[in-house]
Amino acid sequence: MTDMHADVRPAAVASVSLAAPIESFAARLGDSFERYGFAVVSDHGLSPALIARAEAASRALFALPDAVKRRYHRPGTGGARGYTPFGIETAKGAQAVDLKEFWHVGRELPEGHRYAGLMAPNIWPEAPEDFRETFLELFAAFDATGARILAAIALHLGLDRDFFVDPVADGNSVLRLLHYPPVTGDGPSIRAGAHEDINTITLLLGAEEAGLEILDQDGQWLSVTPGEGELAVNIGDMLQRLTNNRLRSTTHRVANPASARRGVARYSMPFFLHFRPDYRIETLPGCIDAAHPNRYPEPITAHDYLMQRLREIKLL
Template identity: 55%
Template sequence: MSERIPTLDINRFINPSSSNDREAFVAELGAAYRQWGFAGIRNHGIPQGAIDAAYDAFRNFFALPEETKRKYHVPGSGGARGYTPFGVETAKDSKHFDLKEFWHIGREIPRDSEYADVMPPNLWPDEVPGFREHGYGLYQALDQLGSRVLAALALHLELPEDYFADKTNSGNSILRPIHYPPITADDIPNVRAGAHEDINLITLLVGASAAGLEVRSQQGEWVPFTSDADTIVVNIGDMLQRLTNHVYPSTTHRVTNPPGEQARKPRYSVPFFLHPNPDFLIDVLPSTITPGNPKRYPEPITAQGYLEERLREIKLK
């Protein structure tokens, strides 16, 4: 793991030995996000067995025949739930599609919820035992961890610790198991994931199976960031960048194609995109507006409106 992008022990925030320890964690996390928009989180409390069981289920799904997987593709849905085939998603402003296929698991909500029209029910592949149990179990664990990271960031922004709680409790968050198939041709223009920023508040990336993630520093250098087995990578998304008036940058990152024989191996990763509730109004926090950082976004936008705008840009809608 790069020495320059910090990895922090979140247990210092959840079970601190002193109030000073908790305050120091908040300060260090905020500083990491101000500089990098990325940090590693260890001692996160998600059992490795739960992560491994979910990965096994996801690998089993992607190993199914193409016609079986396509049964779970919903054309026109923007990939909101179920399967998105290889060669669809394209990074904003990129000429070439990403070399990946993926699945989306969303929040389970009552069908009479006020958000039911924009948060459809999940699809579950009958062919893969344990997919629903392990997939949604990981969803819930990452949702809880993300809430703790947001609580620490709220304190760093001098907001109440529970500021984000009622703004994300019905968030349109997504767990995205991704399969990057083996690359069988040399000198192709496509990459596994083109340079991009995430749409949401924060992203939690658990246990990528191989190297490849790179983060662009403020100086424009691409910095590899492969997490240790017990570390979850958490980065800032565009919605939080906008809410904080760019105090926390949504940093450009990519997944590169590995060299030589490594390219002939598949790669799997599972990001969790934590979103606000669909009707949350993203408006710049007054405390982040200063003479040196004037308000960058005069008009607010709902989380759902922003999401739809961005999905069109990456060719999912």
């Protein structure tokens, strides 16, 4: 297997602390999103104890027998909730499947909610026993942190800091538990093929293990390796579209490990923060001018855009 890391240098993405006043880091965060589409965030409010509980529960889940995990797989649903087995998801335009299995936890909606027909109920495994409690708590924590990051993005764009509160209220966000097994042989597949995220912003826990790489504007792959407990945060296609490509949804991948780490599994937990399903993604007027004509003159709802993209990556 070719060592994909040989010529990959670190990306100079911004590293910001959410403990600072929002005005002091909004510009740095926004500039990093414009340049790289990524930033690293510390002091994000997710408690180390909760992260440790979630990591333990995720490892216990994926250690279950394959037959048990497959009881929670619902073919034809786009992997929206529950388990998606190893070797199904494929990056857009790719032929080789990704080397991963995953589990999705979505937003819990009260009975009769207006989005109940668009957002499936969660699927909960019988074990580990604290799974539901742990991941609902983590989902809520991610939601709160994402809101703080979106407020900083709004300020960077010259908008009211609360601009994104309504667009993401009851949004179709998804917490994904990811397991990349040890790489045991050569072949065309990598842990996660080159892709862009569909959603608004992504907050990723567990990227300390090398492998997360972003494609720079000059066509070079750059590594992004947060410190322990820090978040890698990136712009998704929905926000890129809303901002007329001012904020970049950067192509990224999870490369196979260097030879010395091939026998080590990788676990991570990305939170894909979404707009509410009926939010119309319509280019912000402040992101259109003579030098930047509107690339997306036809608005589209967040739900319709999501369905379009899920078909492209073969989850529907």
